[in-house]
Amino acid sequence: MTLNLKLIVFYDxxxxxxxxxxxxxxRLDWCNLIQMxxxxxxxxENKITxxxxxxxKKMYAVIKSTGKQVSGIDAITAIAMRIPVLFPLWPLLKLSSSLGLGQKIYQYIADNRSIVPINKCDSSCHIK
Known part of the structure; x- marks a missing residue:
């Protein structure tokens, strides 16, 4: 059963x-269903098309058993479905995705995040 639930999440x-x-x-993936x-x-390029x-631009996830790709809020929803403590958020995430609001909020956050290339941070960086 867990084979059908395994998820590969592609993050920046x-x-x-x-x-x-x-x-x-x-830390929260107690069932080991998510591979980051x-x-x-x-x-x-050999792991995702x-x-x-x-x-x-946004997070992608691939359901291992089917190869189905989801992105943005739908990737977050897929993650929440597989993490027991986040599962109560799943209906809200699914509804927000269906209404289109979730993707807009996700995209706003994704567009405003910081990117720091490895070994390109100077002494002014304060990343912990």
Whole structure:
């Protein structure tokens, strides 16, 4: 049964907010259903058919058993469905996605996040 629930999540590992969320997901994923994959790692083009330019704009997730790809708020919804403590949020996320509001909020957040390339941060950076 868990084979059908496995999810690969593609996140921007140059984004401090994204890496923080990845760490939280890893801590809460008690059932080991979610595999996090940084989009800045070599060979990423062999793991998902979405171009890097699109992966840089929003989070993508692939359901392992079917190969179905979801993005943005739908990726967040897929994650919430697989993490027991986040499951109560699933109906709200699904409804917001269906109404179109969730994707707009997600895109606003994604468009306003910071990107810090690895080894490109100078002494003024304050990333923890």
């Amino acid at each position: 590992n140059w984004c401090p907010m994204c890496t923080y969320i990845k760490q939280r997901i890893n 994959q940084g989009i800045r790692e070599s060979g990423i 979405v171009p890097l330019e699109e992966l840089e």
